[in-house]
Amino acid sequence: xxxxxxxLNADFDALASMMAAKKLYPEAEMVFPGxxxxxxxxxxxxxxxxxxxxxxxxxxxxxxxxIVVDTRHLGKTEQLKKLLNAKVTVHIYDHHPATPDDIKxxxxxxxxxxxAATIFTEIFEKKKIHLxxxxxxxxxxxxxxxxxxxxxxxxxxxxxxxxxxxxxxGANLNIVANFLTSEMSREELALMNxxxxxxxxxxxxxxxxxxxxxxxxxxxDVAHLAHKIMDIKDTDAVxxxxxxxxxxxxxxxxxxxxxxxxxxxSDFGGGGHAYAASATITESPFEMVEExxxxxxxxxxxxQKTARGVMTAPVVVVSFDKMIKEAEDMMTRYSVxxxxxxxxxxxxxxxxxxxxxxxxxxxxxxxxxxxxASTDAHTVTVDxxxxxxxxxxxxxxxxxxxxxxxxxxxGAITRTDIMRSLYENFLRRSGxxxxxxxxxxSSAVFGKNIAALIRxxxxxxxxDFLRTAGAAADNLGISVYIVGGCVRDLLRGDENLxxxxxxxxxxxxxxxxxxxxxxAKVTVHxxxxxAQLLIKNCPWMDGQKGRIDVAxxxxxxxxxxxxxxxVETSSIKKDLYRRDFTINTLAVKLNKNDFGRLIDFFGGxxxxxxxxxxVLHNLSxxxxxxxxxxxxxxxxRFGFKITRHTENLIKTAFKMNIFGKxxxxxxxDEMMLIFAETNPxxxxxxxDDYNLLKVIHPTLAFDHTAEALxxxxxxxxxxFDLLFLGEEYDSRFVYLMALLQPLSVSEREKxxxxxxxxxxxxxxxxxxxxRTAFVINRLKGDAPVEAYHLLIAQPVExxxxxxxxxxxxxxxxxxxxxxxxxxxxxxxxxxxxKACGVAEGPVYSVIFEKLLDEKLRGRLHTKEDEIEFLxxxxxxx
Numbered sequence: 001x002x003x004x005x006x007x008l009n010a011d012f013d014a015l016a017s018m019m020a021a022k023k024l025y026p027e028a029e030m031v032f033p034g035x036x037x038x039x040x041x042x043x044x045x046x047x048x049x050x051x052x053x054x055x056x057x058x059x060x061x062x063x064x065x066x067i068v069v070d071t072r073h074l075g076k077t078e079q080l081k082k083l084l085n086a087k088v089t090v091h092i093y094d095h096h097p098a099t100p101d102d103i104k105x106x107x108x109x110x111x112x113x114x115x116a117a118t119i120f121t122e123i124f125e126k127k128k129i130h131l132x133x134x135x136x137x138x139x140x141x142x143x144x145x146x147x148x149x150x151x152x153x154x155x156x157x158x159x160x161x162x163x164x165x166x167x168x169x170g171a172n173l174n175i176v177a178n179f180l181t182s183e184m185s186r187e188e189l190a191l192m193n194x195x196x197x198x199x200x201x202x203x204x205x206x207x208x209x210x211x212x213x214x215x216x217x218x219x220x221d222v223a224h225l226a227h228k229i230m231d232i233k234d235t236d237a238v239x240x241x242x243x244x245x246x247x248x249x250x251x252x253x254x255x256x257x258x259x260x261x262x263x264x265x266s267d268f269g270g271g272g273h274a275y276a277a278s279a280t281i282t283e284s285p286f287e288m289v290e291e292x293x294x295x296x297x298x299x300x301x302x303x304q305k306t307a308r309g310v311m312t313a314p315v316v317v318v319s320f321d322k323m324i325k326e327a328e329d330m331m332t333r334y335s336v337x338x339x340x341x342x343x344x345x346x347x348x349x350x351x352x353x354x355x356x357x358x359x360x361x362x363x364x365x366x367x368x369x370x371x372x373a374s375t376d377a378h379t380v381t382v383d384x385x386x387x388x389x390x391x392x393x394x395x396x397x398x399x400x401x402x403x404x405x406x407x408x409x410x411g412a413i414t415r416t417d418i419m420r421s422l423y424e425n426f427l428r429r430s431g432x433x434x435x436x437x438x439x440x441x442s443s444a445v446f447g448k449n450i451a452a453l454i455r456x457x458x459x460x461x462x463x464d465f466l467r468t469a470g471a472a473a474d475n476l477g478i479s480v481y482i483v484g485g486c487v488r489d490l491l492r493g494d495e496n497l498x499x500x501x502x503x504x505x506x507x508x509x510x511x512x513x514x515x516x517x518x519x520a521k522v523t524v525h526x527x528x529x530x531a532q533l534l535i536k537n538c539p540w541m542d543g544q545k546g547r548i549d550v551a552x553x554x555x556x557x558x559x560x561x562x563x564x565x566x567v568e569t570s571s572i573k574k575d576l577y578r579r580d581f582t583i584n585t586l587a588v589k590l591n592k593n594d595f596g597r598l599i600d601f602f603g604g605x606x607x608x609x610x611x612x613x614x615v616l617h618n619l620s621x622x623x624x625x626x627x628x629x630x631x632x633x634x635x636x637r638f639g640f641k642i643t644r645h646t647e648n649l650i651k652t653a654f655k656m657n658i659f660g661k662x663x664x665x666x667x668x669d670e671m672m673l674i675f676a677e678t679n680p681x682x683x684x685x686x687x688d689d690y691n692l693l694k695v696i697h698p699t700l701a702f703d704h705t706a707e708a709l710x711x712x713x714x715x716x717x718x719x720f721d722l723l724f725l726g727e728e729y730d731s732r733f734v735y736l737m738a739l740l741q742p743l744s745v746s747e748r749e750k751x752x753x754x755x756x757x758x759x760x761x762x763x764x765x766x767x768x769x770x771r772t773a774f775v776i777n778r779l780k781g782d783a784p785v786e787a788y789h790l791l792i793a794q795p796v797e798x799x800x801x802x803x804x805x806x807x808x809x810x811x812x813x814x815x816x817x818x819x820x821x822x823x824x825x826x827x828x829x830x831x832x833x834k835a836c837g838v839a840e841g842p843v844y845s846v847i848f849e850k851l852l853d854e855k856l857r858g859r860l861h862t863k864e865d866e867i868e869f870l871x872x873x874x875x876x877x
Contacts (some may be wrong), residue, residue: 001027001029001059001062001063001064001065002027002028002029002063002065002066003028003029003031003063003067004018004021004022004028004029004030004031004067005018005030005031005032005033005066005067005068005069005074005080006018006068006069006071007033007070007071007073008034008035008280009036009037009223009249010032010034010035010036010037010040011036011037011145011146011223012037012039012040012138012142012145012179012180013070013117013142013143013145013146014036014040014069014070014071014116014142015040015043015044015049015138015142016115016117016120016138016139016141016142016143017093017116017119017120017142018030018050018052018069019049019135019138020069020120020121020123020124020135020139021067021120022050023124023129023135024120024123025065028067029053029058030050030051030052030053031052031053031054031055031057032052033055033080037223039180042179043141043179047134049134049138060082060083063088064088065088065090066080066083066084066088066091067090067091067093068091068092068093068094068103068105069092069094069116070093070095070096070116071094071271072094072096072098072099072102072103072110073099073101073102073103074103084103089106090103090104090105090106090107091105091106091107091108092105092109092110093109093110093116093119093120094109094110094116095110095112095113095115095116095119096110096262096271096272096273097262097273097274099262099266099271101266101271111158112156112452113159114143114146114147114150114152114154114156114158114159115142115143115147115159116142116146117139117140117141117142117143117162118143118156118159118162120139121143121162121166122158122162125165131166131169132170133169133170133171134172136170136171137166137170137171137172137175137176139166139171140163140166140167140171140173140176141175141176143159143162143163143166144163144180145180147159150163152276153255153275154273154275154276187216187217188225191214191215191216191222191225192225192228194213194214194215195212195213195225195229195240195242196229196232198212198213199211199212200212201235202294202297204294204297204298204301205301205302205304206258206304206385207236207237207258207259207297207301207304208234208235208236208237209235209237209238209239209297210229210233210235210237210238210239211238211240211241211293212229212238212240212241213240213241213242213243213286213290214240214242214243215242215243215244216242216243222240222242222249222251223251223276223278225240225251226238226240226251226252226253226276227253230255236254236256236258237253237254237259237261238251238252238253238254239251239252239261239293241286241289241290243286246282247280248280248281248284248286248289249278249280250265250268250270250278250279250280250281250289250293252264252265252272252276252277252278252279253275253276254274254275254276255275257302258301258302258304259297259301260274260277261273261274261275261276261277262274262276262277263300264277264296264297265277265278265279265296266279267292267296267299267300268281268292268296269281304385304387305421306382306383306384307382307383307384307386307389307403307411307413308382308383308403308411309421310386310389310417310418310421311382311403311410311412311413312411312413312414312417312571312573312574313403313410313411313412313504313571314410314411314570314571315402315409315410315411315412316334316336317340317341317342317409318330318340318341318342318351318369319341319342319343319369320341320342320348320349320369320373321368321369321370322368322369323365323368324359324360324364324368324369324372325365326369327339327369328353328356328357328360328365331353331356335577335617337352337353337400338351338352338399338400338412338414339351339369340409340412341369341373343370345407346408347379347404347407347408347409348370349370349373349374349376349377350373350374350377350400351369351372351374352400355373355374356372377398377400377401377402378392378396378398378401379401379403379404380401380402380403380404380413381403381404381405382403382405382411386418386421389401389413389418390418390421390422393415399414399415400413400414400415401413420601448598448600449596449598450490450491450588450596450598451595451596452596453490453491453596454466454490454596457490457493457495458490458497458540459539461539461540462497462539462540465518465540466482466590466595467590467592468517468518469501469514470589470591470592471517471592472514472517473503473510474591474592475513476505476506476509476510476513477505478503478504478505478506478510479503479504479505479572479589479591480501480504480510480589480590480591481501481588481589481590481599482499482501482587482588482590483500483501483575483576483586484500484579484584484586484587485498485584486500487586487587487588487598488583488584488586488604490588491586491605491608492608492638497540497541499548499549500548500549500551501548501549501550501551502550502551502552502553502575502587503550503551503552503553504553504571504572505552505553506552507529507530507531507551508529508530508531508552510550511531511532511533511550512531514533514548514550515533518533518535520533520535520536520548521534521536522534529551529554530550530551530552531549531550531551532548532549533547533548533550534547535547535548551575553570553571553572553574553575554570554574554578555570555571555574555575555577572587572599577601577602577616579616580615580616580620580624580627580630581607581613581614581615581616581630581634582602582603582604582606582607582612582614582616583604583607583608583612583613583614583634584604585600585601585602585616586599586600586604611638611639611640612643613631613634613635613640613641613642613643614643614645614646615627615631615646615649618649620649621650621652622656622658625653625658625661626662626666626667626669626670628650628653628659628690628692629670629671629673629674629687629692630670630673631646631650632674632683632686632687632690632692633670633673633674633683635683635686636677636680636682636683636686637677647690650690651690654690654691654692654695659692659695663756664753664754664756664757665755665756667695667754667755668755668756668757671696671736671755672732674687675732675735676731676732680710680735681707681710681711681714684702684706684707684739685702685707688701688702693739695754696739696751696754696755697743697747697751697754700739700742700751706738706739706742709741709804709805710735710738712804712805713734713735713800713801713804715804716734716801716804717731717734719803719815720800720818727796729796729800730797731797733765733797734800734804736765737769737772737797737801738804740752740765740769741769741772741801741805745770749766752765752766764795764797768794768795768801771794771798772798772801772802775790775791775794775802776802776805776806776810778790779802779810779813780809780810780813781808781809781811781812781813782809782813783813784816784817784857784858785853785857787816788817788822788824788852791814791822792817792822796818799814799817799818802814803818821856824852824855824856825852826851826855827866828847828863828866828867828870832863832867833847836867836870847870850869850873851866851869851870854866854869
């Protein structure tokens with residue numbers, strides 16, 4: 001016999017799951033192992049959905065398979081525990097987090113969704129199992145109750161999709177509403193009043209917890225009262241003690257990640273979710289139970305955030321005896337407004353930009369920093385709780401707090417750091433941090449966790465690799481992040497397996513640790529604090545070689561406009577700040593405790609949603625003018641709009657002749673990247689709009705003629721790709737030829753020199769463009785021999801460019817050459833000629849050329865045809 005069971009105090013999700021399991025196991029018997037909620041009992045009495053037996057009606061010695069739904073605990077029911085000892089087959093369907101006391105099954109379907117009913121709904125939809133409207137209604141009841149009508153933070157997109165499916169199957173929301181929104185009974189109102197009167201608050205490690213006690217005669221549904229109290233009272237968690245008959249029901253609710261209700265109540269033999277759990281114990285004085293609860297909370301509450309989790313590190317410091325003028329230079333170089341002072345490596349005070357500027361105004365530029373420093377500023381240690389730091393900064397109006405380890409400055413906390421910490425706390429207390437988004441939100445959010453999104457959108461081996469990277473970082477005690485394009489495209493829904501990792505700490509040591517764990521080759525660049533991991537047979541690259549770039553978090557400054565940056569070790573925030581656009585400043589933390597935490601300091605999510613290309617600061621194009629080329633490339637690739645302010649900054653940089661200071665190599669690299677795009681035509685128009693083509697040569701312009709040429713090149717390349725010949729070519733050079741084609745020979749030479757094109761490619765392009773004019777003047781569409789001899793010596797890029805600029809008849813000749821003629825060669829070889837008595841010598845070349853021309857004309861098809869041709873024309877003596 002098959003037996004379907006669920007948890008004690010069964011709710012609608014338990015009932016729906018039992019009914020659903022009955023459809024999958026039609027011969028099974030259903031039994032409640034204990035009490036059920038009053039609303040569920042009322043529903044069963046009203047609708048009698050299926051026959052549900054009592055424990056005493058079951059012949060346990062005949063049970064061969066146990067189906068457990070909406071739980072992985074069997075409570076204290078001895079008969080069910082004996083079944084486990086009898087080694088019956090166990091199947092489990094559940095959505096609760098794992099605990100050490102979970103039973104194990106031969107079949108375990110456990111999903112991270114809001115309700116067990118969602119799991120069964122997905123099974124029915126996948127297997128195309130028919131549901132009646134009444135069955136769909138019961139499943140809907142289970143999902144709505146378990147997710148608070150889809151409002152609890154445990155709700156997932158899958159729950160909404162499941163409800164939509166059930167509504168299509170005829171689920172009746174009127175019935176759902178009748179049983180989930182009924183008014184409180186007189187007994188429940190009395191209990192609610194008793195609970196609110198007894199409420200008291202305890203604060204443990206910064207988490208605010210309300211505890212209340214009450215009693216209820218008989219049995220009733222009281223769990224929902226915890227949610228009502230959470231709604232009424234501003235608190236982080238609620239625990240209710242409710243005396244029912246000879247037992248005490250403990251109901252726990254939590255809306256912050258620092259405290260898991262299920263972990264706390266697991267000490268009482270209960271379970272549930274982090275945000276909602278319950279337990280039932282035999283009667284004991286409320287005071288003793290409360291003491292046990294407080295001990296359990298202390299045991300399970302996660303430490304609150306301290307200075308270590310808030311501070312920016314490392315921090316730029318200045319020697320106490322440096323001149324005021326030097327301090328100003330450092331503030332400008334590193335974009336900071338406060339500098340800690342050190343004397344022989346020990347903290348000595350702080351100096352602000354405001355003080356520095358006033359000192360300079362009064363002529364004290366050569367005075368020592370210590371003479372104007374604040375030596376009595378408050379400091380904290382890495383273990384100082386964040387709330388204490390918040391209070392210190394507010395009460396003492398101190399916007400910058402050094403973090404010390406002994407006498408050494410190891411970090412700093414700014415107003416921005418504190419505001420971010422407060423915002424994260426707000427999000428957690430609002431339940432937002434539990435969400436795992438499947439779309440980009442409109443506001444920049446810190447602390448949002450996208451681990452589920454990473455698992456969903458990245459290959460499983462890559463997800464496992466990121467977990468391994470986090471474990472390697474934990475072993476070294478440093479923080480690591482994936483950054484840049486991979487995160488950007490992950491949120492956009494595009495695949496990008498180009499992984500860049502940034503380490504706050506020793507990136508090279510991390511790379512070596514990770515390489516050791518993976519058996520990967522590690523190449524180190526000590527000077528730059530970077531490394532590369534080369535992975536043979538990379539599992540997420542279809543067995544090809546994979547490369548992972550690792551860098552130490554860095555900051556940079558520019559000694560002059562358009563110069564290459566000077567780079568120094570810094571924090572993740574500073575590292576992200578040096579990037580080109582906000583959409584590329586997103587990062588995801590990989591350490592175990594924060595795995596999947598999305599970092600967004602600069603509004604990258606907002607701009608992804610708004611489809612905007614935005615620089616981080618107003619000197620962005622002055623410091624690195626190549627960003628203008630990248631702005632256009634990203635804009636056209638993603639269909640994003642360059643913001644008006646960013647456009648104005650590009651135009652200002654051009655007026656200031658900043659692009660003229662840019663090295664040719666860097667322009668060439670950016671142009672090659674633009675040409676590598678699927679169709680760079682629009683990008684070229686944008687470059688012309690901003691006058692950036694004139695950076696290459698003052699006469700370059702993208703007019704209608706140039707636009708038509710680029711479109712022809714694109715059409716020719718697309719046509720060639722569709723032939724699927726498997727032949728490699730460099731489309732970038734074809735587009736570069738199209739760009740330079742309108743220029744004179746001398747102008748081309750100047751443009752190639754400005755771009756600093758390497759000598760071999762430059763020679764190749766110059767020769768191809770020169771040859772192109774010659775070929776076009778002589779090429780005919782119906783002359784295969786001439787077409788062959790004109791084109792055969794040309795590289796394929798040059799032939800494709802000729803295809804683009806040729807007229808309709810000439811295109812026919814070029815296409816025939818690419819598809820057919822260029823592979824034509826005589827079947828007769830030297831050995832055949834020798835066997836026929838032809839003496840070796842220059843005559844061989846003449847013979848082969850004659851044969852080739854005849855084959856091109858379509859007159860010779862077989863080897864015999866060729867030999868007969870040679871005999872006819874008396875090549876054989």
